[in-house]
Amino acid sequence: MGILLPFRGQKPSLNCKQLSPDTTGSGLKWGELRDRLQESSLQSIGVELARRVLLEAMEQEADEVCGGDKGRHLTSDRRASRHGYTPCSVSFGAARMELKRPRVRTNGKEVTLSTYVAAQQGGLSAATVLETCLGGTSQRRFPRTAQGLQETNKGFRQFSKSNVNRRFVRAAENVRRELCTRRLEGQRFLALYLDGVVEQGHHLLAVLGLTSDGKKQILGLREGSSESGEVCRELLTDLLSRGLDVGVGFLAVVDGGRGLAAALRAVFGTRVVIQRCRAHKMRNVLEKVPECEREHLRGYLRKAWKEADARQAKRLLELIARNLEARGRRRAARSLREGLSETLACNFLGLPSDSDLTRSLVTTNPIESLFSKSNAQSRRVCRWRGGRMLLRWTALSLAETERSLCRVEDDVGLQGLALALDQRVIERKAA
Secondary structure (H helix, E strand, C coil): CCCCCCCCCCCCCCCHHHCCCCECCCCCEHHHHHHHHHHCCHHHHHHHHHHHHHHHHHHHHHHHHHCCCCCCCCCCCCCCEEEEEEEEEEEECCEEEEEEEEEEEECCEECCCHHHHHHHHCCCCHHHHHHHHHCCCCCCCHHHHHHHHHHHCCCEEECCHHHHHHHHHHHHHHHHHHHHHCCCCCCEEEEEEEEEEEECCEEEEEEEEEECCCCEEEEEEEEECCCCHHHHHHHHHHHHHCCCECCCCEEEEECCCHHHHHHHHHHHHHHEEEEECHHHHHHHHHCCCCHHHHHHHHHHHHHHHCCCCHHHHHHHHHHHHHHHHHCCCHHHHHHHHCCCHHHHHHHHCCCCCCCHHHHHHCCCHHHHHHHHHHHHHCCCCCCCCCHHHHHHHHHHHHHHHHCCCCCCCCHHHHHHHHHHHHHHHHHHHHC
């Protein structure tokens, strides 16, 4: 079975050279083993052999502590006495194996058998529960993974769903703690994506970073009542305390939340260049006009944002806003003018509008796609019992997805972005 069990004193010998030629290590004859294989599965026989090995090991340790075999005690070496048997269970895969272990007592106190302690420590781990639940098994249905053992073997019982949940929470908390406390030194971050997720009234804010060598990394999570400036400031301050390096300047990609932009300016001052998400802006503008006008308006907005000259792009957007007002679409015009210059941050930096790097920097889609994968994994959660639960599930999903994040291969574009950010910040300071 490959199981190593610690014993007190000399360990039981299972050397094949000392076995008779017609038996296995637990007294099962080879012929009997062959016949059993024809009647049942190898798994069933393996479970029975594991039970026999464990029982024999505990019997041998009890004999050693009591000074000899049962009924033949050596008084000179006797340190305890037997006290019958008691039902117990040990972990075996995704179930618990039930058996009866020998009891040993000395001076009225129970003597713990080290073999039984070692068997209790094995079995179902928190990491196994976490991996299985993330793979698609709900915590309520997890005990059914032991059903196969129960159908072919007697003396087994399932783990309770509460036991499974405790293991899951313990493993998830370890992942969340590691994700939110790891150090960030040794690399410059050119861009930060900030966005939030809401589940049944619970809010969560996350930050995704893009390094100067094109790698993407989850930087932090913070639970809050909303995407407020206070929550964002706390998160950004925590990132700086963990060694976040943004160089001379960096690009912050946010949606339309004013609290995020205010917090970024409060923490980083002139070092931050804010890019408003164009996908959010377009959605906000289009929902304020009739459906028959949306397709034409979408084309005009895209054409303006693709303009290489930032000033000309701004004039085109202002012209679109005036045309909307002339046709009585004042709400759409006000929505377009709100944060208009921030939607053109990449244009003012001089980044090519047709490059893949620029297209990934003008929207919060990179971090929203991570949230969509998180929703896919947590879709079986019917009721969120608090923000802490949402924090655990989101951290699990982000940590799992971070392994498969693709690197940005445009090294020339990344170097150009770094130079453009530095030049932009220097010009601001001079002004």
